[in-house]
Amino acid sequence: MNIIAIFVQYMRWDEILITTRRDTPTEAETVSNKLMLKTAMIRRLSSGVYIYLPFGMRTLLKAMNIVREEMNRIGAQEVMLPVLQPLELLKETGRDKTLGSILFTTKDKSNKIYALGPTHEEIVTHLARVEINSYRQLPISLYQIQVKFRDEPRPRGGVLRSREFIMKDSYSFNKDWECLSGSYKKHYDAYVRIFKRSGVNVHIVEADTGAMGGSESHEFMCRSDAGEDSMVLCGKCSYSANVEKAECLQPTHQPASRTQILRKPEEVNTPGKHSVQEVAGFLGLKGEDVVKTIVVRGSKKYYACLIRGDHEINLLKLQRALKESSIELATPDEVENVTGSVFGFTGPVGLTEKNLDIICDNSIENISNFVAGGNRKDTHLINVNLYRDFKPTRIADVRLIKEGDPCPRCLAPVSVTPCIEVGHIFKLGTKYSEAMELNFLTEKGENKPVVMGCYGIGVNRIIASAIETHNDEKGIIWPKELAPFNVYLASINPSDKNIKKISQTLHDNFEMSGLSVLWDDRDTSAGVKFADADLLGIPVRVIAGKKLLENGKVDIKKRVDGQEVQVEWEKAVDQCRNIYNSLPF
RNA sequence: CGGGGUGUGGCGCAGUCUGGUUCAGCGCGCUUGCUUUGGGAGCAAGAGGCCCUGGGUUCAAAUCCCAGCGCCCCGACCA
Numbered sequence: 325m326n327i328i329a330i331f332v333q334y335m336r337w338d339e340i341l342i343t344t345r346r347d348t349p350t351e352a353e354t355v356s357n358k359l360m361l362k363t364a365m366i367r368r369l370s371s372g373v374y375i376y377l378p379f380g381m382r383t384l385l386k387a388m389n390i391v392r393e394e395m396n397r398i399g400a401q402e403v404m405l406p407v408l409q410p411l412e413l414l415k416e417t418g419r420d421k422t423l424g425s426i427l428f429t430t431k432d433k434s435n436k437i438y439a440l441g442p443t444h445e446e447i448v449t450h451l452a453r454v455e456i457n458s459y460r461q462l463p464i465s466l467y468q469i470q471v472k473f474r475d476e477p478r479p480r481g482g483v484l485r486s487r488e489f490i491m492k493d494s495y496s497f498n499k500d501w502e503c504l505s506g507s508y509k510k511h512y513d514a515y516v517r518i519f520k521r522s523g524v525n526v527h528i529v530e531a532d533t534g535a536m537g538g539s540e541s542h543e544f545m546c547r548s549d550a551g552e553d554s555m556v557l558c559g560k561c562s563y564s565a566n567v568e569k570a571e572c573l574q575p576t577h578q579p580a581s582r583t584q585i586l587r588k589p590e591e592v593n594t595p596g597k598h599s600v601q602e603v604a605g606f607l608g609l610k611g612e613d614v615v616k617t618i619v620v621r622g623s624k625k626y627y628a629c630l631i632r633g634d635h636e637i638n639l640l641k642l643q644r645a646l647k648e649s650s651i652e653l654a655t656p657d658e659v660e661n662v663t664g665s666v667f668g669f670t671g672p673v674g675l676t677e678k679n680l681d682i683i684c685d686n687s688i689e690n691i692s693n694f695v696a697g698g699n700r701k702d703t704h705l706i707n708v709n710l711y712r713d714f715k716p717t718r719i720a721d722v723r724l725i726k727e728g729d730p731c732p733r734c735l736a737p738v739s740v741t742p743c744i745e746v747g748h749i750f751k752l753g754t755k756y757s758e759a760m761e762l763n764f765l766t767e768k769g770e771n772k773p774v775v776m777g778c779y780g781i782g783v784n785r786i787i788a789s790a791i792e793t794h795n796d797e798k799g800i801i802w803p804k805e806l807a808p809f810n811v812y813l814a815s816i817n818p819s820d821k822n823i824k825k826i827s828q829t830l831h832d833n834f835e836m837s838g839l840s841v842l843w844d845d846r847d848t849s850a851g852v853k854f855a856d857a858d859l860l861g862i863p864v865r866v867i868a869g870k871k872l873l874e875n876g877k878v879d880i881k882k883r884v885d886g887q888e889v890q891v892e893w894e895k896a897v898d899q900c901r902n903i904y905n906s907l908p909f
Numbered sequence: 910c911g912g913g914g915u916g917u918g919g920c921g922c923a924g925u926c927u928g929g930u931u932c933a934g935c936g937c938g939c940u941u942g943c944u945u946u947g948g949g950a951g952c953a954a955g956a957g958g959c960c961c962u963g964g965g966u967u968c969a970a971a972u973c974c975c976a977g978c979g980c981c982c983c984g985a986c987c988a
Contacts, residue, residue: 480981
């Protein structure tokens with residue numbers, strides 16, 4: 325399908341609503357948000373709710389089209405799924421609860437409750453259980469490109485995290501895990517192509533399955549300071565993971581300051597010293613010499629978690645280690661109630677008697693004579709030792725990896741980098757099919773639950789990520805496949821009859837040759853047009869001005885590197901096509 | 910949900926501390942006319958504001974007090 329064909333109707337600047345701005349509203353913080361506002365791609369209507377203007381809409385269509393082409397290429401079939409989801413469907417999988425407060429809900433006039441689709445697993449699973457009943461129909465992948473609604477705790481970064489956003493979601497239905505691996509691989513490869521074509525450089529990262537459930541999962545991450553996620557990359561081997569998932573190896577050495585000889589534990593007075601820094605500073609020690617005790621609440625009980633002072637707890641790992649479906653930090657009151665201690669001075673010694681499970685991070689195992697809370701006001705214990713002074717319920721990796729930590733594969737130091745999650749693929753398994761009784765008959769006539777995968781892409785995020793990576797102080801630099809127009813044609817002296825005529829001919833020829841063109845024939849000074857051209861970031865700029873046209877030439881400039889050539893105007897279309905094809909991204 | 914900030918023509922801001930003849934103002938943008946047209950042009954004339962909302966204090970409120978709302982940022986949380 326030639327998407328360009330449907331764009332021909334817009335051509336001249338005066339016919340398309342592109343209200344560029346010199347100043348950006350203060351609301352914008354991230355580069356992509358600023359540029360999307362300046363270029364009049366979007367306008368904010370409400371917190372996390374955006375209007376797409378023509379320039380933005382065209383880009384969105386380009387992105388959606390790339391996604392659509394690549395989904396079709398792997399044989400996935402496009403469907404349209406309802407925004408209104410009867411709450412009963414979500415109750416079948418319990419996600420009316422787990423999705424909780426991010427659900428937008430509404431009632432019809434008979435008071436039936438609907439959720440505005442935050443994602444569509446229940447809907448497609450419902451569809452499949454009605455339509456699919458034989459192994460002969462499997463595997464099959466269905467996808468949709470639609471608006472989804474989530475009442476985010478905090479929308480941010482413009483379109484990066486909004487409450488209403490466009491997502492491509494596909495769902496594969498497979499007869500077994502091996503079959504699922506095939507669909508998963510196809511999507512994985514399709515995603516690689518999608519992001520490559522979109523000019524979005526991605527790192528593919530091991531990820532947690534979170535609220536979606538399932539087993540294996542990969543995230544497609546675009547490096548960006550605007551991102552709210554963090555990924556761990558190893559500079560030496562290919563290891564990469566979401567920080568939340570990244571494994572922390574047990575340190576092989578204890579800090580140099582520690583000694584092997586176990587000293588006698590002693591109480592010390594630490595008036596008003598709560599934090600690790602305060603305690604360590606007060607005792608003339610470092611953060612790594614202190615062990616902090618963090619109390620968390622699970623579904624039925626409380627746990628005490630021990631972490632080295634210079635480390636941070638990873639609640640997700642802890643949650644998994646505890647086999648809890650969700651945990652939260654206990655409040656100071658709760659801490660004091662369960663431990664009988666004073667908040668800020670909680671320590672492991674004596675906690676076993678309080679019937680608390682003690683989870684130790686694996687780094688605690690090889691430090692000796694550390695400092696810990698004394699469970700009394702203004703008191704800490706020094707020379708505390710694991711096993712001798714308290715017994716851990718278990719040792720596990722429950723801390724957050726940090727910059728410079730050893731790579732869990734090759735031990736080289738890792739880096740931690742902010743990133744935008746543009747895609748996420750999951751092997752769901754039978755979580756949804758079992759909950760919703762989506763079964764099929766095998767070759768042998770057995771009734772088995774369908775094995776599922778789901779695969780999401782944030783379409784708005786493709787655009788924001790592309791802008792985040794490709795811009796300069798003047799504006800956007802569109803990747804060629806995402807660019808809302810291929811060519812920016814500016815007539816410097818639009819009132820000049822000859823220039824007007826040639827420009828019109830150029831415009832028509834561009835369109836006929838399949839290059840979409842934005843023709844800037846405004847009655848403004850040249851500088852305005854140049855500035856807008858740079859801001860809008862259309863890959864190829866063509867200037868028709870008096871000076872050059874006296875010699876029958878026009879100027880052609882590449883946005884990406886500023887390279888300019890002058891060619892006979894009759895050759896401009898061919899030349900632009902060549903230039904376009906030679907663009908690096 | 911905690912912390913911080915902010916709300917004044919379309920956009921960016923000043924004015925608020927110290928209430929009143931500098932109080933509704935500046936820059937950009939917009940409209941009209943003329944001159945301009947290869948890097949955000951010049952002159953002239955215009956249009957456009959319930960100073961977030963509600964309540965108070967006062968002779969007098971953009972300005973002080975109380976309450977609410979919107980929006981942004983950090984955190985919590987989150988596909």
